[in-house]
Amino acid sequence: MTALRPLSGVRVLDLSTLLPGPLATLLLAESGAEVIKIERPGRGDEMRTYQPRLGGTSANYAVLNRGKRAYAADLKNVAERDRVLALAAKADVVVEQFRPGVTDRLGLGYDQVRAANPGVIYCSITGYGQHGPNAARAGHDLNYLAEMGLLGVVADGTGTPPLPPTVLADIAAGTYPAVMNILLALRQRDATGAGCHLDVSITHNLQLLAYGYFATHQGGGGWPVPGQELLTGGSPRYQVYGTSDGRHVAVAALEDKFWERLATLVDLPTEYLDERGREKEIIAEMTRRIGAHTAEHWRTVFDGEDICAVVVATFDEAVESGLVDTDSTDRLIGEGFDVGTLPSPVDSALRRPPGALGYPALDPLPTGAVWSPR
Structure with a gap:
């Protein structure tokens, strides 16, 4: 008998693209939620165009959107927008990643969805939050780290901050706060029946990653000097040293x-x-x-x-050591490929393995299915 997953019966409407929102809804799908992803007709999510490819889409898109159903809808077309709004009216959670005000103009903002669905958990993920002087600005992971102050705490010999090894802000300050607050909001709704609008600001959430610098400042110790703090290059105990062979x-x-x-x-x-x-x-x-x-x-x-x-290991060495698993029993299977898929922090005993590609058109959406691994 298949174990009941914690979010079984929860429906999520995903209007997000690229990384923070899709990774958040992936974790919800891994926990048992039904996730319906809406993408623009034709090109779909921008991440579909990335290299390398797995079948007809990018590997990046495939690993982040397994376990979801994806459909095309032109949100500027009133008839198609209304059908997406009808889906939102039946959703427990809506996740969107547009700049503030965009979903309102499209007719899919929080107030419009709440009018049809008072108990909805509506999660907006943005770079700078829904309000304030920076709300409408464009940005990506590197920009958020830079403006918040974190990027500059480490510097090389020339005083230049290095590029981070991965998209820290998007995941740590976008995806995870979104998932945590969605789960808390669902729990609160269980108790009160009330939905809410979650404002997930990536830049503001980065302050949590700077907890030590913040505590030092509040204790009268000032702000970090680039490359001079305990964990940023100032101590011989916490350092990266070169070897004779360039490692x-x-x-x-x-x-x-x-x-x-x-x-x-x-x-x-x-x-x-x-x-x-x-x-x-x-x-x-x-x-x-x-x-x-x-x-x-x-x-x-x-x-x-x-x-x-x-x-410091290469990825090949990390795979050989068993710390990185590229051939897990959870598979991503499609036309011409069968590969292990991205592990997630959700308990693997509760995860849904990816299945075949594609779905029939989701009535009443008129434009049919966009490719998605199951």
Whole structure:
């Protein structure tokens, strides 16, 4: 017997594109919700055009939109808009990612949907929130990190902030707050019967990621100096060091027990154990000692040691080690491909494996189905 998933019976209307909203609705789908995704006719979601491809769409689109039904509708066409509004009237949750005011002009804003569906949970994900001087501005992940102050806390030798390794803002400050607040709102509706409008501002939510800097500031310690704080390059205990073969070692030996053992393994003199006031000198010494050997040397030295120091892996190495799974039992299957799909933080015992492609037209939408993995 198939286990009942927590959101079974919940219907989600997804009007979002690209990453934050679609990833949020993917997690809802993984939890059992029925997700109906509306896309523009023809091209559909912009992410469908990305490379590489899986069958007729992009791999990015496929892994983010499995478990959903997707249909084309021209929201500027009154008749098609009205049919989408009829779907919203039967939805438990509506997720949209337009700039503030756009859904109102289209006739699909919160007030218009609430008039037909008083209990709806209406979630708006934007870069800067629904109100304020920045509300209507365009932006992407890098812009939000930059304007909030987080991007500048780390700097290279020239003082330039590095590009982040992934889209931190979209996921950590867009997707996850959206999912959390949708779940809380559904719980509140269970108790009160009332729906609500959730205003998820990516830039404002990034403050949570800056908790330490915020706490230091509130405690009178000022704001972080780029590249000089404990976790941003100012400490030899938390640093990325180069190896002799062009690889790197990531050290996060913050606690004394880890730092002291690491110092022994790299043959760092005991006089350097207390780095206070000598941070730059000891970073230079650690750089020299770790840089004298290859990554494989340090991998061997660190093997079995409890020191919070590791060789920076390539993705191939991460797959080989088993930390990245590209061939999971949850499959994404279509014409010409059968691949493992993206793991999610939802308990795998409750996840819906992807199935075949495509759906029949969703009555009463007139334009038929847009491709979507099931």
